[in-house]
Amino acid sequence: MHPKISIVTPSFNSEKTIEKTILSVINQQKIYPLQYIVVDGGSTDNTCKIIQKYADYINIFISEPDSGAYDAMNKGINLATGEIIGVINSDDWYLKNAIKIVESEFDKNPEIDILYSPIENYYQGEYIATFIPGKLEKLSIRFTLNHPSCFIKKSAYTVAGLYDLQYKIAADYEMTLRLFSSGFKFHFIENPLAAYSLNGMSSSPLPWDRVKLIKECWEISKKASEHFPEISENQRTKAYIAWIINEVFALPARYFFKPPTARKIKNIVKNIIKKTTVNSEYGKW
Numbered sequence: 001m002h003p004k005i006s007i008v009t010p011s012f013n014s015e016k017t018i019e020k021t022i023l024s025v026i027n028q029q030k031i032y033p034l035q036y037i038v039v040d041g042g043s044t045d046n047t048c049k050i051i052q053k054y055a056d057y058i059n060i061f062i063s064e065p066d067s068g069a070y071d072a073m074n075k076g077i078n079l080a081t082g083e084i085i086g087v088i089n090s091d092d093w094y095l096k097n098a099i100k101i102v103e104s105e106f107d108k109n110p111e112i113d114i115l116y117s118p119i120e121n122y123y124q125g126e127y128i129a130t131f132i133p134g135k136l137e138k139l140s141i142r143f144t145l146n147h148p149s150c151f152i153k154k155s156a157y158t159v160a161g162l163y164d165l166q167y168k169i170a171a172d173y174e175m176t177l178r179l180f181s182s183g184f185k186f187h188f189i190e191n192p193l194a195a196y197s198l199n200g201m202s203s204s205p206l207p208w209d210r211v212k213l214i215k216e217c218w219e220i221s222k223k224a225s226e227h228f229p230e231i232s233e234n235q236r237t238k239a240y241i242a243w244i245i246n247e248v249f250a251l252p253a254r255y256f257f258k259p260p261t262a263r264k265i266k267n268i269v270k271n272i273i274k275k276t277t278v279n280s281e282y283g284k285w
Contacts, residue, residue: 003083003106004033005099005151008076010069011051011090012041017197019050024093026057029100035059035082039072047090070163070171077157084115086151091197095120098193102151105189113156113184114176119149120195130192134283139180140228141239142217143173144283148194150176156184169209170216177220181227210247214240239282 007025011018025036038051040063048063055061060079066072073087084106088094105115121128134144160178163171180186218240225231 003103004035004081005030005084005086005102006035006037006076006080006082006154007099008073008080008085008087009036009038009090010041010072010076010087011038011043011047012069012072013043013045013047014090015043015046015050017091018047019053021088021090021093022051022054022058024095025088026054028094029097031100031103034099035080037061037076037079039066039076039079040064041066041068041072067165068168070165070167074162074165077154077162080154083154084151085154085157088148088194089197092148093195095192095195101189101191101193105187106151109187111185112187113153114179114186115151115189116145116186117149117189117194118192119146120192121198122195123198128198131196131283133188135281136180136186138281139177140224140231141221141236142243142282143170143176144281145176146194146196147172147176148196149192151193152179160184167216167220169213170220173217174220177224181224214243214247 009018009021009025014021022038025034028034036058037060038058040048040051040061042063042065051058051061051063062075066075069089076087077085084102086094086099086102102115106112116133118130118132120130131146133146136144138144156179160175160182162175164174165171167174221236225233225236
């Protein structure tokens with residue numbers, strides 16, 4: 001297999017971050033042709049001007065009102081002509097040689113449908129930690145991996161469908177769980193492929209955003225429960241109680257401190273209340 005890769009970047013009012021994202025894509029070393037698609041939601045700042053600076057490297061660029069990032073992702077996936085699709089947000093970026101690694105892995109393992117890896121986390125340019133994905137079998141309870149470090153065959157999207165727009169924060173979890181429950185083959189590599197900026201909705205420290213995230217994940221997990229009879233309702237409930245307790249104890253650190261300090265405080269709290277925090281089966285830092 002000699003896979004062509006399509007990269008999709010959804011954007012909206014991202015003038016401060018999108019240039020780094022674009023450069024991380026167009027400066028990648030690669031073996032095969034790369035298609036780059038940028039789908040903007042009708043930005044009102046200088047985002048589109050920055051994108052147009054790189055028009056020679058972007059195969060498709062559209063800017064029009066949409067229903068959010070997941071809607072933009074769906075548009076990009078529909079436009080993609082590559083056999084493999086990566087989605088990188090306009091405040092995240094790919095690490096060096098990421099595309100070359102992806103090409104090599106799909107060359108060696110043509111039977112896989114989803115490639116995923118750890119993801120590095122940054123705040124205002126400062127490295128915070130690397131998230132190591134959790135066990136796939138725990139996906140039926142809550143998310144265990146991040147979409148910027150995932151590459152998915154277009155044929156999988158064709159069969160499973162696109163992002164469900166009823167979810168505003170956790171549609172990527174719903175998509176990953178849908179792919180997993182449909183029997184698509186996942187393949188993990190240890191090399192981090194992407195970096196994640198800790199200022200998106202799903203990493204927001206605001207209490208109401210954390211509540212929305214947990215609520216959506218609970219709804220998604222409950223909806224998919226029929227596909228995972230081995231997971232009891234009691235297991236799911238315990239996992240979410242642990243997550244909520246973890247969030248409650250971490251909330252002061254998240255809300256009042258910047259991520260580097262909050263991370264240190266959170267680790268101290270975890271050591272104090274080991275029995276009630278979310279365990280590493282769902283991923284670890």
